[in-house]
Amino acid sequence: MAAIQLQNYTLVITGAPYSSQAPQTALSFARAAITAGHTLDRVFLYGDGVHLASALSAPPSDETHWPDEWAGFLKDNAIPGVACIASALRRGVVNEPEQKRYELPASNLLDPFVIAGLGEWVEGTMTSSRVIYFHAGG
Amino acid sequence: MSTLIVIDQPPYGTWAGREALDMAFSLAAFDQPVSLLFTGAGVNWLRKLQQTSEIEQKSVEKNLSAAPIFGVEALYADADACTRYGLRLEDMVAGVAMSESNSELLHQYTHTAFAG
Numbered sequence: 001m002a003a004i005q006l007q008n009y010t011l012v013i014t015g016a017p018y019s020s021q022a023p024q025t026a027l028s029f030a031r032a033a034i035t036a037g038h039t040l041d042r043v044f045l046y047g048d049g050v051h052l053a054s055a056l057s058a059p060p061s062d063e064t065h066w067p068d069e070w071a072g073f074l075k076d077n078a079i080p081g082v083a084c085i086a087s088a089l090r091r092g093v094v095n096e097p098e099q100k101r102y103e104l105p106a107s108n109l110l111d112p113f114v115i116a117g118l119g120e121w122v123e124g125t126m127t128s129s130r131v132i133y134f135h136a137g138g
Numbered sequence: 139m140s141t142l143i144v145i146d147q148p149p150y151g152t153w154a155g156r157e158a159l160d161m162a163f164s165l166a167a168f169d170q171p172v173s174l175l176f177t178g179a180g181v182n183w184l185r186k187l188q189q190t191s192e193i194e195q196k197s198v199e200k201n202l203s204a205a206p207i208f209g210v211e212a213l214y215a216d217a218d219a220c221t222r223y224g225l226r227l228e229d230m231v232a233g234v235a236m237s238e239s240n241s242e243l244l245h246q247y248t249h250t251a252f253a254g
Contacts, residue, residue, distance in 0.1 A: 014154075015254065046157065046254075118164035119164065119168065125141060125165070125249055131249065
């Protein structure tokens with residue numbers, strides 16, 4: 001069997017859970033990549049993808065909880081999960097500093113996700129060997 | 139590294155194109171070469187004299203006019219899509235280049251990213 005060339009990936013998710021399959025497909029890809037020995041540098045949530053980082057999702061118990069699935073995967077594999085700050089603030093996904101800054105009634109950023117700028121994505125395009133996008137499609 | 143950001147979504151009715159434009163500006167801010175290709179309904183971004191007050195949205199024309207200032211290298215319009223939407227070069231904002239072959243254009247870039 002030919003040796004596979006190991007890659008280090010940045011994954012970008014722009015589709016929201018429960019309105020698109022993007023987070024689910026991305027998680028399947030991520031698990032397969034890790035199993036095959038590849039590295040995930042970071043997962044970047046952009047546009048509607050930031051809803052994956054909401055700690056307030058409460059799907060019915062017989063449905064997969066995609067935010068929790070993703071959070072568990074990121075923790076288990078020590079992979080940074082970053083939500084774009086501009087996308088997140090527009091859509092009501094905020095951490096405590098942003099809650100205070102904008103005087104909002106609550107914060108809801110799911111651990112271990114962090115909020116940061118598009119510079120994190122730019123760095124991914126510069127340093128990862130592959131950048132893969134997971135869109136809502138349609 | 140050079141990136142082509144492809145905007146294939148109309149300027150209004152979805153936020154995806156605006157967020158794709160932000161990606162282009164962000165690359166340019168970090169001195170990374172970036173150009174924009176408008177295709178499909180995305181070519182409507184390039185229309186001159188957009189009047190958006192009736193829909194209570196900011197015109198994307200102003201955002202787009204900032205592209206050269208931020209360091210976006212080129213604005214390309216897919217020629218077939220322009221024909222489909224009845225857009226001639228004189229109907230579009232300044233500085234647009236027509237792309238007759240998107241596949242040839244894509245080959246010139248190491249990375250491409252689409253609006254969602």
